Amino acid sequence: MKYFAYTIIVLAFALGVYNSTKLNFDALFEGESIxxxxxxxxxxxxxxxxxxxxxxxxxxxKVKSRK
Structure with a gap:
């Protein structure tokens, strides 16, 4: 489960970085920028x-290890 979560985090980060290249700061809420x-x-x-x-x-x- 741990490796799955880390994989999702890395993929989400990569997707965010990729989509930050699509931003047009002159028209931020139009077209591909939105x-x-x-x-x-x-x-x-x-x-x-x-x-x-x-x-x-x-x-x-931690809770399981205390029992």
Missing amino acids: VGLITILASLCAIVLMLILLTSKRIEE
């Missing part, structure tokens, strides 16, 4: 979710 912004936001959400998953797995392991 698609790039939405995809960057989705990538950040995926990264946050995977970090939450990894943190919860660490907490679960």
Whole structure:
């Protein structure tokens, strides 16, 4: 599960970097720029979710080891 989460984080980061090249700062909310912004936001959400998953797995392991 850990490697899956890290893989998703790396892919989401790469997707965010790729879509940041699609941004046109002169017309940020038009055309391909809005698609790039939405995809960057989705990538950040995926990264946050995977970090939450990894943190919860660490907490679960600590709780199990105390019993």
